[in-house]
Amino acid sequence: MTVVDEIGHIPRAACPACNAAPAAIWAASGPRPGPDARIMLSLPLAHCAACISTVEAALQAVPGVRTARVNLTQKRASIEAAADVTPAQLIAVLAVQGHEAHELDPGLLSTTETDRQGHELLMRLGVAFFAMMNIMLLSVAVWSGASDATRDLFHWISATIALPTVIFAGQPFFRSAWASLRAGRLGMDVPISLALILASTISVFETWMSGHHAYFDAAVMLAFFLLLGRYLDHRTRAIARSAAEELAALEVPRATVLLADGHEEERAITAITVGDTVLVRPGGRMPVDGVVINGASEVDRSLLTGESLPVQAGIGTVVSAGEVNLTGPLTLRVTAAGKDSSLHRMADLVAVAEGAKTRYTSLADRAASLYSPLVHLLSFSAFGYWMWATAGDLRYAINISAAVLIITCPCALGLAVPAVITSASGRLFRKGLLIKHGTALERLAEVDRVIFDKTGTLTLGVPEVTDLAAHPVQAVAVATALAAGSSHPLARALSEGARLAGVQPAPVTDICEEPGQGISGQWQGMSVRLGRADWCGATALPVTATYLRLGDTQTHAFAFTDRPRPGGLAAVQALQAAGLQVELLSGDTAAPVRDLAQRLGITQWQAGVMPAEKAARVAALTAAGHKVLMVGDGLNDTAALAAAHVSISPATALDAARVASDIVLLGQDMAPVADAVRIGRQSARRMVENFLISGAYNIVAVPLALIGLATPLAAALAMSLSSITVSLNAMRLK
């Protein structure tokens, strides 16, 4: 698909005169007060200080640009410019500097721009950290023997710092605890909130009574470590979400509408209605469902059906949104647009399947559902026992039950999963994999079957000529000369193959392209043609091929295969070595599927599979107790992607397929898929280890607390040690 996409980007910057015109006006009139336009550009290749300087300098040199700032973390540039500055103009300027840039839809990105929730959490984290450090300083003095008035003074100072901090920093926990209580559940946040409130009130009371133990440091430390876990969790999600939004924002949805007076107008897809006439240029993707009313071409349906052979399209052909127009311009009458188009209907199906997926209970949820009742039970029974044993000493009993709550409080538990996920998704991001879903890693660890799609997934969807050497050099030279005049993917592949083989094009004259048929010309007094089999009078081969006719009788067939994606073999072998069964399901015809399966060592393959059959196969395997990893890119895979236990799609996939999948493969290489499974298994193991570690600390500390031997020092030690051990364990991931 990449070749076709690239063609699609070129025409916008094609007219230098248009780009120069606004500049001339601007120079004449000086800076105009006008509405500023905000333009967002994606800079996928920006990576260093020099990139920032060149991009910002180049953008700022464009007349009309007020400010330009590169964000290297998000690999984006945001530009404020006069309304007449177009993104295409800026992209062209950056292309001259050697920087690839794509337009982003700022409307879709607004939510990540001001990440309020993240800022809020970070603010609370900072406050908790400040309070923790100051109170710890005072507490160390108390632990090392400050007594009487000094101890009370220190406790009072701690209280004045701790109480506002707990009220401010604890809000996220109080809010979610209240929400879960109202829903009648005992979430993880209920014991946390209870511990925070109980520890603070008890400590104030003890300070008032000039008691020995105050738990201000424990309360604040608890808030700090839990907020840290929460912030890590939030950041992983925010990064994934902003990247996913960026992928969506890359496809700025516009179409060229032909007006009744013959003029063309660029319009947003949402503004197109049924009955409009839309022009689709070669290389462009169909923006709507429609019927061809003018023009002849070939369309690539591989994203919708998985077929690798282009289909001929002429007047009366029905096309659906998402197909790619290959050779000639097509004029469509719109039959369905926007929400009604087939592309959108498929996306709706995906949304339904998505809903089913969120029912997966994560490891953390399962731990919480076990943990919170246990904690409450322990704390209450300690209270009851000591009430009975001390014959009604309320102060002592409450003190003990608070100590139990504080010590069992899931500090390490709150960090156990987020720390592992942060570490793992960072590692996977560097390998070119983007985790979109928080529980994707855990689900990946459980997978025992892998299903691959062929076209666009294990192959690049880019043809490659296979049998150039089997033809006489002269025929190849003529074919090369003809192919040079066309942008059809097969013609381009032929030119590329000939160039690599060192064949010089023959002197062919009168080259002329017949849209949807092929290219004709004159060579040594004979008419020559390159194109479809029936047009060249050749017999069609069962594989993807283009045909050459020399004169009236002689024909040659050039066969093509879909270029395999690099790393496919490595990925399949690594997955099989990891004990997973690999399957290949494709909508394509049998011959190319068998060929690829043999090359990759996949024994189980099936060709000509309908989209519903793919989903059915996934459902059947799931019903048989298997956990399926689906890797696919097309619209025909979306249902299967959504139905699978976990799914991966390449970044070149259709929007709907990317939405349906949990992990997006950013690069071309397929090999990281095997890494993802390995890291997924590793991180699930780390999560369990982390739960065990925090459990082990509790097993030591809880009995101490229950028999009334836990001091604030013991609580602080258990809490910080277990949190640090858990974080370090998470970072061991490789």
Add this chain to the structure above:
Amino acid sequence: MEILSILIPVSLFLGGVGLVAFFWAMRTRQFDDPAGDAARILTKDWDDRPKPP
């Protein structure tokens, strides 16, 4: 022990300065692009004079 009456306010004040600095950094969005800020220090663009506002 009288020294405590100076030391404790001083330590709280210094901690408070740190907290205010953190708030200021948050408000002025200085944590938005850590990778970019790390790289920007290496550019020679405004070495001779400060960037005009």
